Amino acid sequence: MTDLEPAADNLTTLESHILSEETRHPGATGAFSWILAAMTLSAKIIASKIRRARIEDVLGTLGSKNITGDTQQKLDVIANETLLRALGTRAGVAVLASEENEQPIILQTKVDRPYCVLFDPLDGSSNLDACVSVGTIFSILRHDTQADPIEISILQPGTKQIAAGYMLYGSSCVFVLTTGHGVNLFVLDPAVGAFILVQENLRVPESAKSYSINEAYRADFPAGYQRYLDWVHGQRYSSRYIGTMVADIHRILVQGGVFMYPPTKAHPQGKLRLMYEANPMAMIVEQAGGKAVAGTQRILDIQPTGLHERTPVIMGSAAEVDHVLRHVKAAGAE
Ligand code: AHG
Numbered sequence: 253m254t255d256l257e258p259a260a261d262n263l264t265t266l267e268s269h270i271l272s273e274e275t276r277h278p279g280a281t282g283a284f285s286w287i288l289a290a291m292t293l294s295a296k297i298i299a300s301k302i303r304r305a306r307i308e309d310v311l312g313t314l315g316s317k318n319i320t321g322d323t324q325q326k327l328d329v330i331a332n333e334t335l336l337r338a339l340g341t342r343a344g345v346a347v348l349a350s351e352e353n354e355q356p357i358i359l360q361t362k363v364d365r366p367y368c369v370l371f372d373p374l375d376g377s378s379n380l381d382a383c384v385s386v387g388t389i390f391s392i393l394r395h396d397t398q399a400d401p402i403e404i405s406i407l408q409p410g411t412k413q414i415a416a417g418y419m420l421y422g423s424s425c426v427f428v429l430t431t432g433h434g435v436n437l438f439v440l441d442p443a444v445g446a447f448i449l450v451q452e453n454l455r456v457p458e459s460a461k462s463y464s465i466n467e468a469y470r471a472d473f474p475a476g477y478q479r480y481l482d483w484v485h486g487q488r489y490s491s492r493y494i495g496t497m498v499a500d501i502h503r504i505l506v507q508g509g510v511f512m513y514p515p516t517k518a519h520p521q522g523k524l525r526l527m528y529e530a531n532p533m534a535m536i537v538e539q540a541g542g543k544a545v546a547g548t549q550r551i552l553d554i555q556p557t558g559l560h561e562r563t564p565v566i567m568g569s570a571a572e573v574d575h576v577l578r579h580v581k582a583a584g585a586e
Pocket residue numbers: 322351372374375376377378466495496497498523
């Protein structure tokens with residue numbers, strides 16, 4: 253390489269990557285960068301809390317339930333408060349909405365607050381006590397200043413997301429982000445406290461013989477999913493299920509495969525929440541070249557009617573999603 257050629261291995265942090273993207277948009281106010289700076293700060297704090305959880309005795313449940321009926325872990329509340337404190341002070345945030353809060357939080361109604369941020373503060377939190385990976389998922393929407401009441405500003409389909417991302421607190425801490433122009437992967441360097449860009453334009457493999465579903469509920473699944481499972485068992489696939497959606501989908505982004513959470517008797521609409529779990533993960537999977545559907549409808553096209561509504565989920569490698577859909581559609585047509 254000569255001095256004049258750009259280095260292929262330039263060191264770039266998430267913050268500098270966003271700043272350089274913003275220079276491409278002449279009207280940008282910097283508000284978006286501030287929001288992402290709040291997300292990276294939150295990620296570092298939450299990652300550190302998780303690493304120290306047993307030492308600080310913040311594992312286990314609180315004895316309370318959140319709005320969607322899940323038992324709250326102490327760290328669910330700590331992660332939620334961290335995000336609310338980090339985002340609540342940022343210029344540019346009009347509305348915040350969390351899995352752990354029944355109602356959206358209105359911060360400002362003025363036009364100079366252009367964004368809504370929705371999040372699942374800790375995904376897979378029942379895995380915490382077992383030292384298994386957990387994550388944070390977020391979705392950013394443009395604030396609808398005409399919305400009346402203001403809370404309904406967030407009720408936009410996933411196609412309207414202007415950014416989505418997740419942090420995975422695993423053997424390393426990763427931050428995966430899309431702003432609608434592909435997917436970038438950053439890893440926290442704990443020695444310097446910065447998220448370093450390690451892969452641009454991440455692509456999900458087109459196919460891979462791997463499926464991810466809580467098969468214990470098989471008898472409760474609609475017939476098409478049961479037939480898919482019969483088919484897949486004859487195809488020499490591997491089964492992988494972490495029980496933390498963000499970790500299961502991260503694995504699929506890197507290695508390929510399909511993740512499913514179908515309707516069950518306990519959860520006729522599926523268990524996963526549309527606005528802060530399915531939509532952001534669907535945007536990332538599609539931006540990486542994969543597919544994300546709820547039964548037969550594209551997840552991103554669903555018009556939400558409530559902050560905490562649920563949706564069935566099938567997402568991952570395009571060819572693997574198609575295999576599931578083939579069986580689901582055939583059973584539906586009978
Ligand atoms: P959360 O911890 O935010 O409530 O989410 C848990 C979700 C998701 O991460 C995971 O895929 C799913 O619950 C696992 O559910 P089952 O135990 O029913 O398989």
